[in-house]
Each structure stands twice: as C-alpha cells, then as structure tokens.
Amino acid sequence: MAQQDQFKNLIAHCKEYGFIFQSSEVYDGLSAVYDYGPYGVELKNNLKDYWWASMVQMHEDIVGLDSAIFMHPKTWKASGHVDAFNDPLIDNKDSNKRYRADVLVEEAMEKIQKKIDKEVKKAQKRFGDEFDQEQFVSTHPRVSRYTEEIASIRERLATSMSNNDMPALKQLIEDLDIADPESGTRNWTDVRQFNLMFSTQLGNIAGEEGKLYLRPETTQGIFVNFLNVQKTTRQKLPFGIAQIGKAFRNEIVARQFIFRMREFEQMEMQFFVRPGEEMKWYEYWKESRMKWHKALGHTDSELRFHDHDNLAHYANAAVDIEFQFPFGFKELEGIHSRTDFDLSRHQELSGRKLQYFDPEVNESYVPYVVETSIGADRMFLAAMTHALQEETVPDADGKESTRTVLKLHPAIAPVQVAVLPLLKNREELTKAARDVFDKLKFSFQCQYDEKDAIGRRYRRQDAIGTPYCITIDFETLDDHTVTIRERDSLKQERIHIDQIADIVRKRVGRESLLRR
Ligand code: ATP
Numbered sequence: 001m002a003q004q005d006q007f008k009n010l011i012a013h014c015k016e017y018g019f020i021f022q023s024s025e026v027y028d029g030l031s032a033v034y035d036y037g038p039y040g041v042e043l044k045n046n047l048k049d050y051w052w053a054s055m056v057q058m059h060e061d062i063v064g065l066d067s068a069i070f071m072h073p074k075t076w077k078a079s080g081h082v083d084a085f086n087d088p089l090i091d092n093k094d095s096n097k098r099y100r101a102d103v104l105v106e107e108a109m110e111k112i113q114k115k116i117d118k119e120v121k122k123a124q125k126r127f128g129d130e131f132d133q134e135q136f137v138s139t140h141p142r143v144s145r146y147t148e149e150i151a152s153i154r155e156r157l158a159t160s161m162s163n164n165d166m167p168a169l170k171q172l173i174e175d176l177d178i179a180d181p182e183s184g185t186r187n188w189t190d191v192r193q194f195n196l197m198f199s200t201q202l203g204n205i206a207g208e209e210g211k212l213y214l215r216p217e218t219t220q221g222i223f224v225n226f227l228n229v230q231k232t233t234r235q236k237l238p239f240g241i242a243q244i245g246k247a248f249r250n251e252i253v254a255r256q257f258i259f260r261m262r263e264f265e266q267m268e269m270q271f272f273v274r275p276g277e278e279m280k281w282y283e284y285w286k287e288s289r290m291k292w293h294k295a296l297g298h299t300d301s302e303l304r305f306h307d308h309d310n311l312a313h314y315a316n317a318a319v320d321i322e323f324q325f326p327f328g329f330k331e332l333e334g335i336h337s338r339t340d341f342d343l344s345r346h347q348e349l350s351g352r353k354l355q356y357f358d359p360e361v362n363e364s365y366v367p368y369v370v371e372t373s374i375g376a377d378r379m380f381l382a383a384m385t386h387a388l389q390e391e392t393v394p395d396a397d398g399k400e401s402t403r404t405v406l407k408l409h410p411a412i413a414p415v416q417v418a419v420l421p422l423l424k425n426r427e428e429l430t431k432a433a434r435d436v437f438d439k440l441k442f443s444f445q446c447q448y449d450e451k452d453a454i455g456r457r458y459r460r461q462d463a464i465g466t467p468y469c470i471t472i473d474f475e476t477l478d479d480h481t482v483t484i485r486e487r488d489s490l491k492q493e494r495i496h497i498d499q500i501a502d503i504v505r506k507r508v509g510r511e512s513l514l515r516r
Contacts, residue, residue, distance in 0.1 A: 007326035010388055011257055013404070017464050019043065019384070020258065032254030032262045039464050040380070042414035042445060044265075047379050048244050050412060050513055051267045054292055055242040058514055062240035062269065063233050067221025069246060075220050076197065076213050078345040080313050085216060086193035088161075088169055089252045092180035093187045099180075100252050101169050101191045105157050108176045109150050110328070116146050158310045166191040196249045198262075214248035219371065221245075222270045223342045226354055226367075230272075237356055237367055238281065240271040244376065256327060258377040265376040272367040274358065275340065281370045282317055282337045289321060289333060289372050295516035296409045298386055304329060314341035323382040332382055333374035340366040383408060387465060393490060406465030407488060410507040415466040416444040417504050420457050422473040424450035433472040436482065436497060440470075443501055444508065462487060468504050 014020040018037035022029040036044055056064045076082050088101040119142060124131050137143055153176065160168035170191045179186050202210035215221070222229075222241045229241050244267045254260050273281050286305070293303055301324070308318040317337040322329040343366045347354045355364040387408045395401050410416070417440055421433035430450060437448045447466070449457050454471065461469050471483040476497075484503060485492045495503065 003326050003328075007257075010326060010384055013388055013463070014040070014384065032251060032260065034258050034261060034377075039414040043383065043408070043412060043465075044376060044380050046412040046414070047383065048265075048267065048376055050296075050510060051292075051374070051376075051379075052242065052244065053510060054514055055240070055269050059240065061235065061238065062242055062271075063229060063235065065222060065225060065229060065241050065243045066245065067218070067225060067243060069215050069248075070212050071215060071220060071224070073211055073213065074349050075224060075346070076216075078349040079220050079223075079342060080345070081197055081213070081216055082195075084313055085197060086195050087252050088166060088191045089194045090170070090173065090191045091189040092183055092185065093189060094185045095180050095183035097180060097182045098252055101166075101173060102157060102161060103253065104178050105153065105169070105172055105176065108178055109153050112146050112150050112153075116143055119143050119146075154309055161310050164193070166193065194250075194252060196251065198248045198250050215246075216249050217247050217373070218243045218245045218266045218268045219270060219373070220342070222268065223346055223354075223369075224350075226270075226272065226343060230356065237358060238271060238273040238277070240269050242267075242269040244268075256325075258381050259325065259327075259330065261377060266373060267376055267379075268371060268373045270338075271370045271372075272356070273370060275365060275368045278337045278339070278368040278370055279317065282335065285370055285372050286319060286335050289335060289374075291516055293321065293323075293332075293382075295513045296383065296386075296412070297407075298323070298382065302382075302386060303332075306331070312336070314338045323378075323385070325381060325385055332378050333372065336371045336373065338369040338371050340368050342369065343367065383412065403459055403462055405462040405487065408465040409513065410467035411510050411513050413465045413467050413508065414445065415447045415461070415464060416508040417468045417470060417500075418447045418449055418457070418461045418466045419470050420448075420454060420472070421450050422454060422471055428477055429472055429474070432476050436470060436472060436500070440501065440504075444504060458485065467507060470500060 017039060019040035021035045021037055023033035023035050024030045052064070055062050089098055090101040090104070091098050116137070119140065120133060120136065123136050123140070124133070137147065153172070156168070156172050159165070160172065167190070170188070173188060173191075174186070177186065197216050198214040200212050200214065202212055222243055226241070229235070230239070245265065246263060247266045248263050251260050251262055254262060271281055271285065290303065290305070304322050306320045306322045306329070308315070308320070311318055315336045316339050319335050320331040321333040321335070323332040343354045347366065354366060356367050357364045384406075387406045388404070389407055390402055390404055392400050393403050419433050419437040419440065421429040423429055433448065433450070437446055440446045449460070451457070458469055465487070467487050469485040471485065473483070476482050480497045481494050482497055482500065483492050484495050484500065
C-alpha cells in the first residue's frame with residue numbers, strides 16, 4: 001500500500017473504531033488538537049503504564065513526580081525558553097501558507113537522498129549478489145556528488161541555526177531554489193523566529209508580571225523539584241525522576257495527525273549523575289530505551305538512532321530514536337545529555353543552591369543530567385502504525401477473505417479479552433457468558449458483546465486488537481468448556497472455564513514486556 005494511503009487508512013481506522021477524534025469536531029475541529037476515544041484512552045494509558053513501570057517500578061533509583069503545568073515565569077527565563085524556544089518561520093506571499101524554514105531545507109535534503117536511494121536500488125538490481133553498497137556509494141560519481149551536496153546543505157543549516165542567523169537560512173532556501181508546494185512560487189518573506197510557548201495571564205496581576213506560560217516540556221518541573229525529591233527519598237547519585245504530563249507548543253506547522261500537536265503528553269525522565277559520568281549514562285539510556293521499544297515487537301527496520309546535527313543550547317550530546325511512520329523516519333524519542341545547564345540556571349535565577357552533597361567525595365556540586373523524553377502521542381502513533389494490518393485469512397467455509405487486524409502487543413491492547421455468547425436470543429447462553437465476564441473483569445479489561453453473527457464480532461475485536469475472544473456455546477452448558485480464539489494465529493481451542501484466566505494472563509501480563 002502506498003505510504004499516503006496507509007496513513008489515510010490509519011487515521012480513518014482511529015476514528016471509526018473510537019481511538020481518536022478531532023477536538024471540537026462539531027465546530028469543524030480545532031487544528032492540531034485531538035481527543036482520545038474509548039479504545040484510544042485505554043491504549044494510551046497502557047503505553048503510559050508500561051513506561052512508568054519500566055522506569056519507576058523496575059528501577060530502585062528512579063522515583064516519580066507529578067508537577068503542575070503552571071510554573072513561576074522565571075522558570076522559562078532560566079531554562080532559555082523565553083529567549084530561545086523558537087522555530088524559524090517563513091511565509092509564501094502567494095499562498096499565504098506558513099512553513100518552518102528548517103523543515104523546508106530538510107525536505108530538500110530528503111529529496112536528494114531519495115535520488116541516492118534510487119541509484120542504489122538500480123545498481124542492486126543490476127549487480128545482484130555481487131553488489132557492495134558501501135563501495136558503490138563512495139565511488140559512483142553522481143551518487144558522491146549528491147552525498148556531498150547533502151553534507152554541505154546540512155552544514156549550512158546547522159551553522160545558521162546555531163548562530164541564529166535567519167538571513168543565512170533565507171539565503172539557503174533561495175540557493176536551493178525551494179518552491180512553495182502549494183503555490184509553486186518562490187515568493188518568500190524573510191525568515192523570522194517565532195516563540196512556541198503559549199501564554200496566559202494570572203487573574204490578579206496585570207502586565208508582564210502576571211504572564212504565565214503553559215509548560216512546553218515537563219522537564220522543568222523535575223529540575224525545580226530536584227532537591228525536594230532527593231531529600232525526601234534519600235536517593236544517592238546517580239538517581240532519576242520520572243514524570244508523565246501535558247505539554248503545550250504553538251507549533252507553526254501542525255500537520256501529520258497526532259505526530260505534531262499543540263497540546264500533547266510527554267513521558268520524561270531526568271537521570272542525575274556525577275559530572276564526568278554523563279557519557280556512560282547517556283550510552284546506557286540509549287540502549288535501554290531502544291530495548292524498551294523493541295520489547296513491544298517493533299523491529300530493527302522500524303527503528304533507528306539519529307544523532308543531532310544541531311545541538312540544543314543545553315546539550316553536549318543528543319540522539320533521537322526515530323520510527324518509520326507512514327510519512328517516513330521521524331523522531332519518536334530524544335535522549336539528551338543536558339549537562340548542568342538547567343540546574344545551574346535555576347540556581348542563578350532563584351538564588352537558591354541546587355547542589356548535591358556527595359559523601360563519597362565529600363564535596364557539593366551541581367549534578368549533570370541525562371534525559372530520556374518521549375511523546376505519549378507519538379508513541380501511540382508508532383504502536384498503531386506497527387500494528388494496523390490487512391491480511392488474507394481462511395473463512396469458516398474454506399474460502400479466503402481479508403481482515404483488518406490490530407496486532408498490538410497483547411499487554412497494551414485496549415481490550416484484553418472479549419466474552420461472546422454464541423447466540424444472543426438464548427438466555428441460558430447469555431447468562432453463562434455474563435457469569436464468565438463477571439469473573440474475568442476483576443483481572444482483565446474485558447468486553448461483553450452479543451450483537452451480530454459471531455464472525456462479525458470476531459472481526460470487530462480484531463480491528464481493536466483484542467488478543468483473546470472467549471465464545472460460550474451449548475457445550476459450555478454441559479461441560480463448562482469454552483472456545484478461546486487467539487487474534488494472530490486465529491487458533492481456536494476448547495478449554496475449561498477455570499483455565500481462561502491463566503492462559504490470558506500469560507500473554508497480556510506486563511511481565512513479558514518488563515523482563516525483555
Ligand atoms: P520535533 O523536532 O519533532 O519538533 P523536538 O525535538 O522539539 O521534536 P523534544 O523537545 O525533544 O522534541 O520533545 C521530546 C518528545 O516530545 C519528542 O521526541 C516527541 O515525541 C514529543 N513531542 C515534541 N513535540 C511534540 C508535538 N508537538 N506533538 C506531539 N509530540 C511532541
């Protein structure tokens with residue numbers, strides 16, 4: 001399926017099956033804001049629970065926090081967000097469309113990369129097993145030229161971004177001859193910086209004094225609470241603080257569904273370490289986070305690391321875990337070595353010491369920090385991208401048909417087990433099914449469904465990713481056995497009612513994910 005169709009299907013599926021709705025849809029929607037429906041909220045909660053358990057429950061040296069969205073305005077001055085949390089924007093004067101200037105340049109690089117990929121594919125076909133890709137890429141004249149071109153654009157982009165040199169960025173757009181995809185013209189405004197923070201006003205204070213920001217990241221709540229948490233939990237370095245919560249960014253270009261939203265949720269963990277030990281922990285968290293993703297069944301070809309070309313003002317090393325979304329490889333999670341930048345700045349602006357006394361070296365210092373930061377919504381999109389499949393399966397009458405199935409890891413499925421009486425108009429069956437449901441609901445997220453033919457009910461459960469369906473039929477009334485149907489293999493087995501919980505628990509329990 002073409003990538004664009006795959007993406008359209010995914011969005012339609014999310015709406016049709018109650019995973020995600022556009023916010024305020026009755027008023028024609030609010031751009032880049034979304035609501036999670038009944039199955040969406042279950043899936044998102046399961047992803048958040050998996051993250052929380054793997055961080056807090058599985059690490060004695062990581063503790064949790066839930067800090068407020070509003071923070072003292074000085075927080076954002078200290079963190080650099082007031083002065084530097086900007087994206088460079090550019091408008092096309094003919095279409096009146098607004099773009100991120102750096103994204104236009106990145107897209108131009110992607111186009112050149114596609115040319116390289118095409119040449120490689122052609123050569124691969126021509127040379128077959130003999131093909132040595134590394135040698136081809138480094139020696140083929142056209143491909144080498146493209147590679148050099150990309151490197152030079154990347155360098156110019158990085159320099160203009162880190163020097164905050166907007167005229168240089170505009171020049172780059174002109175030199176690359178980038179046209180507006182909408183109007184096709186090159187009639188651009190100058191590039192200017194746009195601050196991404198939303199602001200609001202405290203009720204009782206007028207003017208700048210009362211200006212509050214909606215937090216653009218959850219991280220700063222962790223930094224300002226660093227000593228509160230360390231002292232009350234008596235943690236020794238290295239230790240971490242984890243938090244899940246909403247963040248807000250006034251994104252310039254907010255397309256691509258829940259990939260880039262104006263209100264979203266982050267799962268962030270700050271790991272405080274001794275200065276000088278940050279690179280060791282950076283490597284540790286890189287590897288640990290990649291394992292976390294792979295435990296969900298995401299494959300090597302869906303995930304990759306991407307080192308930052310352009311380091312943020314606070315970082316001395318940074319890497320993204322990118323996922324292959326339907327619109328290409330894009331950032332899913334960031335792992336950043338943030339040095340002592342944030343704590344030092346809060347120390348400076350608040351006038352309070354934010355230092356740790358290290359009994360081993362008998363010295364106080366501002367710790368260094370390695371952060372892992374992932375968007376819960378992007379994680380949701382990655383899980384859906386991976387799981388949503390169409391496949392041909394045998395019918396009950398031996399023919400073939402297509403089914404839409406959501407092959408989510410069983411431990412994150414919105415419904416873990418569905419209980420289905422074979423017929424809805426036979427009270428003895430519905431009663432027996434209700435009894436099974438009432439037993440299982442204490443241990444699992446269950447659903448009782450009696451509407452429509454059994455085949456259609458199975459398909460409905462496949463489409464929302466339910467790993468197990470339990471069918472109650474006349475045999476059940478005689479011998480207390482049921483049919484258990486497994487989503488992926490479609491295998492149906494006859495088991496005793498008392499065995500259901502054990503079988504289901506083995507696959508839907510989080511343990512398999514956490515043991516990885
Ligand atoms: P991008 O380059 O895509 O704008 P970023 O580098 O600004 O992302 P970070 O500030 O590192 O992102 O935020 C950490 C994580 O938060 C990201 O990896 C992403 O998963 C998530 N995130 C950031 N911005 C958004 C958004 N607008 N909508 C949804 N998730 C987001």
